[in-house]
Amino acid sequence: MTLASAQTPATAGRPAAMDTQTVSSSELDRLREIYDGLTGQGLLEAMIKKAFPGEIAVVSSFGAESAVLLHMVSEIDPTTPVLFLNTGKLFGETLRYRDRLQDKLGLADLRAIGPHPDDVKEKDPNGVLWNADPDSCCFIRKVLPLERALKPFRASITGRKRFQTGARSxxxxxxxxxxxxxxxxxxxxxxAEYDLDDLEVYLDKYRLPRHPLVKDGYPSIGCMPCTSRVQAGGGYRDGRWAGTDKDECGIHLPANTDGDGI
Structure with a gap:
């Protein structure tokens, strides 16, 4: 399937929203200076073994390209904690793909985290908040659970790429x-600097399994109610919250009060 760029009719001409709000610090400056030019597995190894040993975790959706990052991590240290957000709204294929990758890659510390029962009872007792207020649904099912899970860690590892959205460019x-x-x-x-071709080359080189929904027209995969197929020529993220101007769940956006910035 041929995909257009992430700049779709829904986002073209609209100012890019803020993604992660990077703060300034002497430690950030020092890390960027020391590890300048590193990317991919080289950067991962430096962060896991030198910069944040025992204080770093991977955040993975086990989505379309997750096997690339998880394979790199497994080659460096398979005991690195992997945090998986089980929102209760995922495709069954995603859960089975998670199990397959854990077994194939030998991920020794995979942690499934989910929304707090009290949050769900208060905000989404009928399970249909995604339809009425997707921002709030993402907040209780993704943002809050991940923030709780990351509290013990000084650093997190993401699979974000610049090509995915304007906010990440x-x-x-x-x-x-x-x-x-x-x-x-x-x-x-x-x-960050990988494009779709780079990811395909890596998957082929190491014979890594693809998420089963990719061949069925889902280039970017999230929760089942908010993910749809993308037709040939569509944008990479067109299937996420289709028909709205939403293209982020909120876990990578600046921390604000409930619903803000998501």
């Missing part, structure tokens, strides 16, 4: 974000 491989409790956390983006 200027993303730096090493960022430092403001957390919801007023602190900071480093965010590492080893695949």
């Amino acid at each position: 200027q993303m730096h491989p090493i960022e430092q974000e403001r957390t919801r409790d007023g602190g900071t956390r480093f965010k590492i983006n080893p695949l």
